[in-house]
Amino acid sequence: MAEADAIAAAPVERPLLARARRGAGARVASVVVFVLAWGLVAALAHSRVLPGPLAVAARLAEFARNGQIFVDTGITLARVAVSFVIAMLVGSAIGIVLGRRRGLDHFFDSWLVIALNVPALVTIILCYVWFGLSEVAAILAVAINKIPLVAVQLREGARAIDPDLMAMAEAFAVPRGRRFRRVFLPQLFPYLMAAARSGLALIWKIVLVVELLGRPDGVGFRLGEYFQYFDIAAVLAYTLVFVVLVLGIEMAIFRPLERRLSGWRQ
Amino acid sequence: MSAAAAGAAAVTVVVRRKRFANAGGPGGGRGGVVLERIEFAIGSGEFCVLLGPSGCGKTTLLNIVAGLDRDFEGAVRIPGAVAGRARAGCVFQTPRLLPWLTVADNLRLVLPPEADERAALALLEAMELGPVRDTYPNRLSGGMQRRVALARAFAIRPSLLLLDEPFVSLDGPTADRLRGLLVDLWRRERPSVLFVTHDLNEAILLADRILFLGGTPARLALDLAVDLPRPRQPGGVAEEALRRRLLAHYPDAPAERVA
Numbered sequence: 001m002a003e004a005d006a007i008a009a010a011p012v013e014r015p016l017l018a019r020a021r022r023g024a025g026a027r028v029a030s031v032v033v034f035v036l037a038w039g040l041v042a043a044l045a046h047s048r049v050l051p052g053p054l055a056v057a058a059r060l061a062e063f064a065r066n067g068q069i070f071v072d073t074g075i076t077l078a079r080v081a082v083s084f085v086i087a088m089l090v091g092s093a094i095g096i097v098l099g100r101r102r103g104l105d106h107f108f109d110s111w112l113v114i115a116l117n118v119p120a121l122v123t124i125i126l127c128y129v130w131f132g133l134s135e136v137a138a139i140l141a142v143a144i145n146k147i148p149l150v151a152v153q154l155r156e157g158a159r160a161i162d163p164d165l166m167a168m169a170e171a172f173a174v175p176r177g178r179r180f181r182r183v184f185l186p187q188l189f190p191y192l193m194a195a196a197r198s199g200l201a202l203i204w205k206i207v208l209v210v211e212l213l214g215r216p217d218g219v220g221f222r223l224g225e226y227f228q229y230f231d232i233a234a235v236l237a238y239t240l241v242f243v244v245l246v247l248g249i250e251m252a253i254f255r256p257l258e259r260r261l262s263g264w265r266q
Numbered sequence: 267m268s269a270a271a272a273g274a275a276a277v278t279v280v281v282r283r284k285r286f287a288n289a290g291g292p293g294g295g296r297g298g299v300v301l302e303r304i305e306f307a308i309g310s311g312e313f314c315v316l317l318g319p320s321g322c323g324k325t326t327l328l329n330i331v332a333g334l335d336r337d338f339e340g341a342v343r344i345p346g347a348v349a350g351r352a353r354a355g356c357v358f359q360t361p362r363l364l365p366w367l368t369v370a371d372n373l374r375l376v377l378p379p380e381a382d383e384r385a386a387l388a389l390l391e392a393m394e395l396g397p398v399r400d401t402y403p404n405r406l407s408g409g410m411q412r413r414v415a416l417a418r419a420f421a422i423r424p425s426l427l428l429l430d431e432p433f434v435s436l437d438g439p440t441a442d443r444l445r446g447l448l449v450d451l452w453r454r455e456r457p458s459v460l461f462v463t464h465d466l467n468e469a470i471l472l473a474d475r476i477l478f479l480g481g482t483p484a485r486l487a488l489d490l491a492v493d494l495p496r497p498r499q500p501g502g503v504a505e506e507a508l509r510r511r512l513l514a515h516y517p518d519a520p521a522e523r524v525a
Contacts, residue, residue: 164358164360164362165362165364167329167362168356168358168362169375170334171332171333171334171352171353171354171356171428172352172355172356172375172376172418172422173351173352173353173378174376182364182367182375183364183375186364186366261366262366264366264367264402264404265365265404
């Protein structure tokens, strides 16, 4: 069978691995250079408002010893997780419906444009004023900020759904649930992934603002406190922890998920 | 109805009129009417080829039979069809496989709940697709992808098979091999077949009966029984004679290439 020859050979592993290793080396080098440059500038400036890496590390060790940073980070992460899930679910549902129903899309398009352009700070203030300085208001404010962005991305995805594949599924009378999971959803996956990535980056930043303005705990609240004391080493220590955490989520959850779900592309 | 369709009708198709709201659609006939006064029945186990020039509305008619297009005047009757079940095994102009599912999973996707999964996988083996059952479609050649699409259509053990130029844009030998495979499967399973093509040679190779579709809006121009013995040869003497006879009687019969 001549056609069998056309099955692509398994991709050659070695050059890929070598490239990955070289990439990792460059990454490590870039971090080292960054820390050195930071240390140099801090030493030259010799200012209370620009502590060097060692001062920040010392502060970080102190927070880790008394456990306070874990509590704050945990609370903030929980808020990030809840508002992330709400924003993804609601935003995806809205986006899919708008992408599939042209009439609704025409009607709601201007609403979406308005929602996209309301400053995050305004949403936060309004939520706190209308619903009180509560947990619900805080989560709601974050989710509302992100929902229109998710909706726009998923609307794009729903518009790009391949009608030929949907017709195939209909011709074979594939049951609704299976059709959604195996034919429809996989086509949205790149859009979901993009929305999730940009969503995480945006949401954790907004959560900090929400905490600064109206919560008695969490990283945002603590940053506000250290800002008042002009304790920049503490501010940077918290920032560092959170950046590392978000990177960790990307590496531990998003990357493997993407690799698993798009293995067929290789 | 032709002699070959002696059995009970497996499908009865009546399309009094089919129009597209936007006249830019296929056919582009007057007032957007693409198909008009088309009536035919396919006998049980009959291999029926629907032949017509490109863009004349063949695919539109096939979509109507498949139940994908319900916006027409007329009726399609398929005795024994069950609501919520596939009316037919379908093969499209492009393979329309899901790239994120392996070959075996592409078949599993369309199987009704009570279907025997092992039988479907055995079909893959029989079609020389066993070695690639856990492979993703985009790693297969075009010919192999068509083969999988054919396997998927037969996997649901359909009593009706609808094919829309399934071997178009393949090289000659690969297309010939797949035609041979299709005929073998058809003789084994004996579904009724409606096979759309614009290629007279392909029609002569496959058909018990050829329906010529032509004109604007398209109608059935000729309903011809083909009783050449099988297996048939591309460019064989009897086949070639029929082709010449058809072209003489029916000069509009589309025949793009000379066998």
